[in-house]
Amino acid sequence: xxxxxTLAADRFLGRGEASVAIxxxxxxxxxxxxxxxxxxxxxxxxxxxxxxxxxxxxxxxxRKLLAVxxxxxxxxxxxxxxxxxxxxxxxxxxxxxxxxxVRGLSLLDISKRSMVRxxxxxxxxxxxxxxTFRDADTLLVCIGSTRNSVTEWQRDLLDSEVAGSxxxxxxxxxxxxxxxxxxxxxxxxxxxxxxxxxLVSESWKNRLVLLDLDQKKAPVPVLTALPGYPGRLSPxxxxxAWLSLFAPRxxxxxxxxxxxxxxxxxxxxxxxxxxxxxxxSSGASFSEPMQGGALIQMGILKPWAPxxxxxxxxxxxxxxSPVASFHSRTGGSRHGLTSTVxxxxxxxxxxxxxxxxxxxxxxxxx
Amino acid sequence: xxxxxxxxxxxVTKEYLGTAAVKDVDFSLRKGEIHAVLGENGAGxxxxxxxxxxxxxxxxxxxxxxxxxxxxxxxxEALDKGIAMVFQETSLIPTLTVAQNLYLGKERLxxxxxxxxxxxxxxxxxxxxxxDPTALVSSLGAAKKQMVEIARAVHxxxxxxxxxxxxxxxxxxxxxxxxALLRRLKQRGVSIIFISHALEEALDVSDRITVLRDGQxxxxxxxxxxxxxKIIRAxxxxxxxxxxxxxRQSARPYRRKVLSVENLTMGRMVRSTSFSIYAGQxxxxxxxxxxxxxxxxxxxxxxxxxxxxxxxxxxxEGVPVRFRTPREAVRRGIAYVxxxxxxxxxxxxxxxxxNIFVNLLGADKxxxxxxxxxxxxxxxxxxxxxxxxRAIGANARVIELSGGNQQKVVIARSLAQVPKLVxxxxxxxxxxxxxxxxxxxxxxxxxxxxxxxxxxxxxxxxILSLSDRILVARQGRIVEEFSAGEADEERIMYAAxx
Numbered sequence: 001x002x003x004x005x006t007l008a009a010d011r012f013l014g015r016g017e018a019s020v021a022i023x024x025x026x027x028x029x030x031x032x033x034x035x036x037x038x039x040x041x042x043x044x045x046x047x048x049x050x051x052x053x054x055x056x057x058x059x060x061x062x063r064k065l066l067a068v069x070x071x072x073x074x075x076x077x078x079x080x081x082x083x084x085x086x087x088x089x090x091x092x093x094x095x096x097x098x099x100x101x102v103r104g105l106s107l108l109d110i111s112k113r114s115m116v117r118x119x120x121x122x123x124x125x126x127x128x129x130x131x132t133f134r135d136a137d138t139l140l141v142c143i144g145s146t147r148n149s150v151t152e153w154q155r156d157l158l159d160s161e162v163a164g165s166x167x168x169x170x171x172x173x174x175x176x177x178x179x180x181x182x183x184x185x186x187x188x189x190x191x192x193x194x195x196x197x198x199l200v201s202e203s204w205k206n207r208l209v210l211l212d213l214d215q216k217k218a219p220v221p222v223l224t225a226l227p228g229y230p231g232r233l234s235p236x237x238x239x240x241a242w243l244s245l246f247a248p249r250x251x252x253x254x255x256x257x258x259x260x261x262x263x264x265x266x267x268x269x270x271x272x273x274x275x276x277x278x279x280x281s282s283g284a285s286f287s288e289p290m291q292g293g294a295l296i297q298m299g300i301l302k303p304w305a306p307x308x309x310x311x312x313x314x315x316x317x318x319x320x321s322p323v324a325s326f327h328s329r330t331g332g333s334r335h336g337l338t339s340t341v342x343x344x345x346x347x348x349x350x351x352x353x354x355x356x357x358x359x360x361x362x363x364x365x366x
Numbered sequence: 367x368x369x370x371x372x373x374x375x376x377x378v379t380k381e382y383l384g385t386a387a388v389k390d391v392d393f394s395l396r397k398g399e400i401h402a403v404l405g406e407n408g409a410g411x412x413x414x415x416x417x418x419x420x421x422x423x424x425x426x427x428x429x430x431x432x433x434x435x436x437x438x439x440x441x442x443e444a445l446d447k448g449i450a451m452v453f454q455e456t457s458l459i460p461t462l463t464v465a466q467n468l469y470l471g472k473e474r475l476x477x478x479x480x481x482x483x484x485x486x487x488x489x490x491x492x493x494x495x496x497x498d499p500t501a502l503v504s505s506l507g508a509a510k511k512q513m514v515e516i517a518r519a520v521h522x523x524x525x526x527x528x529x530x531x532x533x534x535x536x537x538x539x540x541x542x543x544x545x546a547l548l549r550r551l552k553q554r555g556v557s558i559i560f561i562s563h564a565l566e567e568a569l570d571v572s573d574r575i576t577v578l579r580d581g582q583x584x585x586x587x588x589x590x591x592x593x594x595x596k597i598i599r600a601x602x603x604x605x606x607x608x609x610x611x612x613x614r615q616s617a618r619p620y621r622r623k624v625l626s627v628e629n630l631t632m633g634r635m636v637r638s639t640s641f642s643i644y645a646g647q648x649x650x651x652x653x654x655x656x657x658x659x660x661x662x663x664x665x666x667x668x669x670x671x672x673x674x675x676x677x678x679x680x681x682x683e684g685v686p687v688r689f690r691t692p693r694e695a696v697r698r699g700i701a702y703v704x705x706x707x708x709x710x711x712x713x714x715x716x717x718x719x720x721n722i723f724v725n726l727l728g729a730d731k732x733x734x735x736x737x738x739x740x741x742x743x744x745x746x747x748x749x750x751x752x753x754x755x756r757a758i759g760a761n762a763r764v765i766e767l768s769g770g771n772q773q774k775v776v777i778a779r780s781l782a783q784v785p786k787l788v789x790x791x792x793x794x795x796x797x798x799x800x801x802x803x804x805x806x807x808x809x810x811x812x813x814x815x816x817x818x819x820x821x822x823x824x825x826x827x828x829i830l831s832l833s834d835r836i837l838v839a840r841q842g843r844i845v846e847e848f849s850a851g852e853a854d855e856e857r858i859m860y861a862a863x864x
Contacts, residue, residue, distance in 0.1 A: 014676035016686065021628035021679040024640035026847050027835065028620040224684045225626040225642075251629070321622045 011258070020254040023206075023225040028314070028322035035311045035328035035337070035349070038358040041072040047350040047357050049088040050234070050341040053096060053110060057343050059350060059357065060085035065098060065108070072357070079108065079115055086125075086150055087141075091133040099128040099141070101149070105169070120169055123176045126150065127164075129187040130232055132198070134213065139169040140198060141176070142186040154277040156185060157204055157229070158256065158263050166200055166211060180211050180219055188232040190241050199241060199320060201230035206249065208233075208320060222320045228312055229278065234340045240316040240323070242340040242347065247278035248310035252289070280336025281353030282309040309335035309353050313360070326360050334358060370396045372557050373418065373449075373526060378427030380413050387413040390427070391583045393576060395526065400548055400558045402572035402589070404565065406601055406770075406800045410581035411561045415528045418559070419451035420444030442471075448525035452515045452532055460504035464497055464514050468521055493517055494543045513540065520551065527551065528559040531796065533567060545571050563796060565594050577601055601800075617834035617850040621645040624787050624818040625666065630678035632670060635661040637842035638678065643787060648809065648819045650833030651844075652826065652858055658842035659822045660705060663789045667702035668695035683786065696729045699786035703777055705795060705822070711776035712764045718775055719746025719760035722782050729783035749778035754804060770801020777808060788812060789820040794828060806832060826855045838862050 010016035025031055049060040056069045062084055066075040083101035090096050096108040098115060104125040106115035129144040145163040148156040156163075164183035169176045180186075184204040191198045191213075198211045199222070206226040209219040228245030236242050256263050256276045266275055273279075276289045288308065311328025328334040328351075336353020346359035375393040379386055388410040395401050403411045416422040418429065420438030429436055431447060438444045441451065458467045465486035469477075486499035495513045503511060512532060519527045533541050548558060548571055562568050568575055569589060576586040577600040584600045625643035630636055635658045643649050653659045664670040665680075668689030672678060680687050682698055689695040692702070704710040712721050719742040726732045726745060733741060746760025753774045757767055764775050773793065780788060790809060794802045809832060813819045823829050829836055836853050838846040838861040846861035 013674060015679070015688070019628075019679045020676070021630075022640070023626050023628050023681075024642055024844075026640075026837075026844075027623070027642045027644055029642075030847055030849075221684055223623075225623070225628070225681050317621075319622065321620065323620050 018258055020251045020258070022249050022251055022254065023227045025227045025327075029227060029312075029325045031327045031329050032325070033329065033332070034326035034360055035313070035334045035351075035358065036332040038326070038334070038349070038360040039346070040356065041348065041359050042068070042075060042357040043355060044075070044357065045355050046352050047355070048338050048352050049085055050339040050348055050350050050357075051088050051090050051096070052341050052343065053090055054094070057341060057348060058088065058090075058096070058110075059339070060088065063100070067110075078110060078113055081106075081115075084151075086128045087131045089131040089133050089139060091136050091139075093136045095133075095136070097131055097133070097139055099125060099131060101126050105139075107171075118171065118174055120174050120176050123167055123169065129185070130189050132189050132191055134168070134191050134195070134198075137171050139171060140179075140189055140191065140213075141167045141169055142189050142200065143167060144185045144187055144203075153185070154272065154275060154279075155267060158253075158267065158275070158277055160204060160257055161185070162204075164202070166198070168213070179213060179215055183209075183219070187246075188230060188243070190233040190235065199233055201233060201243065203229040203231065206230065208243070208316075210320075223316070223322070228310065232339050235342070236315060237342050238315075239318045240320070242342070243314045243316055244337045244340055244349075245310075245312040245314065246280060246336055246338050246352070248307060248312070249278070250306035250308075252276055252306065253278055253308075277308070279308045279353070280338070281333075282307060282335070306330075311335045311337045311351060311354070313337055313340055313347070313349055328354075372397045372432055374430040375414070375418070376428040376430070378414070378417060378424045378429065380410075380417060380422060381425045386581050388417070388424075388578075389581045391578070391581075393583070393586070395557050395559060396574075397557055398552050398555045399573040400552055400560055400571055402560045402562060402568035402575045403578065404562065404568055404575060404597060404601060405578035405584075409578040409601070411578055412530055413581075414578065415451060415530060415559055415561060418444070418526070419449055419528055421451065445471075445522060445524070448523070449528070450519040450522050450524035450526070451528040451530065452512075452519050453530055458503045458511060458514055458518075460502070462503060463499065464501050464503060464506070465499035467503055467514055468499070468518055470518075472522070489521060490517060493520065493547055516544070516547070520547070524556065526557045526559070528561075530561045531563065532560070533562065533564065541567075565597055568597075569594065614831055614833065614850045618647050618813060621647070621816070624683060626679075626681040627662070627666065628679040628681070630662065630665060630680065631673045631676065632661060632665055633673065635842055636665060636672070639839070639843040640678075641837055641844045641847075643818050643820055645786075645818045646813055646816045647834040648813045648821055648832050650829040650836045651820060651822045651839055652824070652829045652836060652862060653822075653839030654824065654862055657839040657862070659839045660791055661842075662839070663702060663791055663820065663822060666695070667700050667789060668692040669702060693728055696725075696783050696785075699784070701780035701783055701785035701788045703780050703788065703790045703793060705791035707773055707776045712772065712779065714765040715763055717742075717746065717761045717763055718750060718755065718757060718767075718778075719743050721764055721775055722746055722749055722779050725779040725782050731783060745782065749775075749782060753778050753781075753808060768801070770797040770804070773797055773801065773805060774808075777805070781812075785817065787818040787820070789822065791822045792824065793821060794823075794825070826858060829858070830855065 011018040044061045047059050047061050051058040056067045058067050063081045065078045067078050068075050081100040085100050087099040098106045103117050105118045105120050108115050126149040127143045130142040132140050143165045145156045145161050147161050147163045162184045164186045165178045166180040167176045168179050184202045186200050187203045188201040189198050200209050200211050207221050208223040210222045211219050228248045231244045231246040234242045307330040311334045313326045314322045315324040317323045334351040334354040338352045339350040341348050346361050348359050371394045373395040377390045380388040405411050417424045420441045465482045468486050483499050490497050497510050572589050577584045622645045623642050624645050628640050629638045631638050651659050665672050669692050722745045723742045743760045755771050755774045821832050836848040837844045
C-alpha cells in the first residue's frame with residue numbers, strides 16, 4: 001500500500017520513476033564526431049547483424065545475408081530468408097544461427113550457402129532481438145517483448161512494456177527454456193569469460209544487467225543511467241565489450257511515456273513515423289516531432305530541439321564501465337547504430353538508420 | 367628613514383611566551399604606495415601589521431611614523447594618527463545597521479538616522495560598493511561585510527590603511543572595484559599595506575613586495591623585479607610553482623560511474639543541470655560566483671534540497687537517492703568539504719580529535735557505543751599523522767592551528783567517514799602555498815586510491831593542475847566539459863562567461 005502512495009506521490013511531484021530526467025552524455029560518453037569521420041565501407045539498405053565468420057564479415061540487409069572478405073565494394077550474397085533477418089550468432093565451432101520472423105531459427109552452412117531450419121517449440125520468434133552462443137550446443141536468445149514484434153519496438157517502448165525474456169536453446173534436443181523473464185526489452189547479450197554469466201542490455205530501463213546463466217541469482221544491474229537505449233553487444237579485443245545504443249533518450253519522449261491518454265491517442269491516430277518516439281533515423285520530413293526551445297550558447301541564441309535519432313557506440317571495460325565512445329551527433333547522418341564487430345584494425349559498425357556500414361579506426365580510444 | 371617613507375619599522379620583534387612571532391624585522395612604507403606583505407601562514411604578516419595598527423605592542427624594536435618614534439596603546443590611538451586596519455575577521459557589530467557601523471566612533475552628539483543613511487549611501491556610491499546602508503550587518507554575506515569594513519577604513523580618512531586578506535571573500539567583480547579603489551586611494555596619497563595569499567593580486571596591484579618567512583624578513587623589492595617563482599621561493603625556500611600549478615596533460619582513465627546528476631533543479635541557483643562523476647578521477651568544476659557550483663554540490667551532499675516538483679534525479683552508485691539530511695549522504699559515502707571552513711567546517715574550540723570523532727559518530731563509524739577519551743585521541747593522532755597536520759597533538763584546539771592545518775582537519779573529518787565520493791569546495795582558499803602543495807597531494811592520493819573526487823575552485827591554475835576532466839558551470843548548469851589535454855585557461859573562462 002505504501003508503494004502505491006509512493007508511486008502516486010512520485011507521479012504528482014515528477015520524481016522517482018515518474019521523473020523525466022535524462023542522464024548526461026559526459027565523461028566517457030562525451031560527444032565527438034568519430035562516427036561521422038569514420039571510413040565509409042558500404043552503402044546498403046538497413047544493414048544489421050554484423051558477425052565474424054573466419055576471415056569474412058557477415059551482415060544482413062533486410063531478408064538477405066551477405067558476406068565480405070576484405071573487399072567491401074563487392075559483398076557476396078550468402079542466403080536469402082523468407083522474412084527480415086532479426087538476429088545472427090556464430091558458434092565456437094563455426095556454426096552460424098540465423099533468426100527470421102517466418103522460419104524462426106535456421107543453422108547456416110556457409111560453405112554450401114544453405115540453411116537448415118530447426119524447429120524450436122515455445123520460442124516467440126517474431127520478437128527475437130539478439131542471440132549468442134554460450135557453447136557449441138547452447139544458444140542464448142533475447143526476446144524483446146512477447147506483446148509486440150521487433151518492428152513494433154517504438155510501441156513497446158512507449159507502453160513501457162516489461163515483457164522481455166532471455167532463453168537458452170539446446171541445439172541437441174531443440175528445447176528452449178527461459179532463464180530470465182520480465183525484462184524490459186532485452187536487445188543484446190554477450191557471454192562473459194567465465195561462461196557462467198552473460199551481460200544483457202535491457203533497453204527500456206537503459207541499463208545492462210548481469211545474468212547468472214545457471215539461474216542461481218537474480219539479474220544484477222551493472223551499468224545504469226545510460227543516455228540512450230542499449231542494444232547489441234559484441235566482444236572487444238582489449239577486454240570488455242562494444243555496446244551499440246540504437247537511439248537516444250530525450251525528455252520529451254520520457255514525458256510522453258508518462259502521459260497515457262495522449263500517448264494512446266497519438267499511437268491510434270498518428271502515422272508511426274511521426275510519433276513522439278525515438279527513431280533509427282530522422283529529418284526525413286518537416287512533420288517529424290520536435291521539442292522546440294532556445295538557449296544562449298556562446299553568446300548566441302540558438303533554436304534547439306533534441307534529436308530523435310543518434311549514433312552511439314560505447315567501449316566497455318572488463319568491469320562493464322564505459323571507457324570510450326564514438327558518436328554521430330544531431331547533425332550527422334550515421335544514426336541508428338545497431339551492430340558492431342571488430343575486424344582488422346577497426347571497428348565495423350552497421351548504421352541501420354543511415355543505410356551504411358562504416359569502420360572506426362581503433363588506434364586510440366577503443 | 368628616507369624622505370619618502372611615511373612609516374618605518376626597525377628591528378621589530380614580537381614574542382609570545384618566549385617564542386618569536388616576528389623577529390628583528392625591518393620594514394618601510396612610502397607615501398602613496400601599495401606595499402604587499404606576503405608569506406606562508408604563520409610567517410608573521412598579521413603580527414607585523416597588528417603592531418603597526420596598535421593591536422599588538424612590540425617586544426622590542428622601534429616604529430617611526432613620519433620620522434617620529436611612536437608606541438600605540440590600542441588601535442584607537444593608531445586610528446587617531448591615521449592608521450587603520452581592515453581585519454581578516456570582520457570587526458563589525460552585527461546587531462547594528464551598515465550605516466551605524468560606518469559611523470561608529472564618529473558619532474555626533476545628535477545623530478539623525480535618516481541623515482546618516484543618506485550620507486552612508488552617498489559614500490558607498492562613491493566607492494562603487496553595492497551595499498544597503500539600512501541593512502543589519504548580521505544579514506550580510508561575507509563579501510558585503512568585507513566591503514563595509516573597507517569603507518569604514520576609508521571613511522576614517524586614514525593615511526595608512528592595512529588590508530589583511532581583503533579579497534578572500536570578494537567576487538571577481540567586487541575585486542575589480544576594490545583594486546580600482548586601492549588605486550584611487552593611492553592617487554590621493556594614502557599608503558596601503560596589503561596582505562594576501564593570492565600572488566597574482568599582489569603582483570598586479572602593488573608597487574613593492576615584502577616577503578616574510580618564519581617571522582623573519584626575507585626580501586623587499588619593487589614588484590617589477592619579482593615574479594611568481596621568485597616570490598614563492600622566498601616564501602617557502604623552494605620552488606613550488608610548477609609543482610603546484612603545472613598543467614595536467616594526461617588524465618586518469620575512466621572507471622565506474624559513481625554519481626549521475628540528471629536535470630537537477632533548485633530554485634534559480636541550479637537549473638536543470640546534468641553531469642556524471644567517475645571513480646578514481648578528479649573532476650574539476652569551475653564557475654564564477656553565482657554559477658550554482660556550490661549549491662549543486664550541497665544538493666548532492668544533502669545540505670540543500672532540490673525542488674519538490676520536477677527537481678531532477680540523482681543516482682549514486684546506480685541507486686536513485688534523495689537525501690533529506692547531510693547525515694544520510696554521509697552514511698551512503700558522500701563527503702562534502704565546505705568552502706567556508708570557519709563557519710561550517712569545524713568546531714573551533716574543540717580539539718582535533720574531538721572534531722574528527724564527531725564525524726565518526728555521524729557516519730556510525732565509531733568502534734563501540736561507548737565514547738572513550740582514548741578513542742578520540744587515537745582518531746586525532748591517526749589523522750594528524752596521515753595528513754601531516756602541524757599541531758602539538760590530538761588535544762590541540764582547531765582554533766590554534768593555521769589556515770592550512772585547519773583545512774587539513776576539515777578534510778580529515780570527511781575522510782574519517784570512509785567516503786566513496788569527496789567534494790572539495792574551494793579546498794585551498796585562504797591557505798598558504800606550502801599547505802596548498804600538501805592539500806593537492808592529499809587530493810591526488812584520494813583519486814589514485816579509487817575514490818571519486820570533485821574539486822570546485824574559482825582559481826583556474828588549480829583546476830588545470832588537479833583535474834582529469836573539467837566541467838564548467840554557468841547560470842546554474844554545467845555548460846561545457848573539457849578533458850585535461852584540451853583545456854586551457856582561455857577556453858574555460860570563455861565557456862564560463864559566455
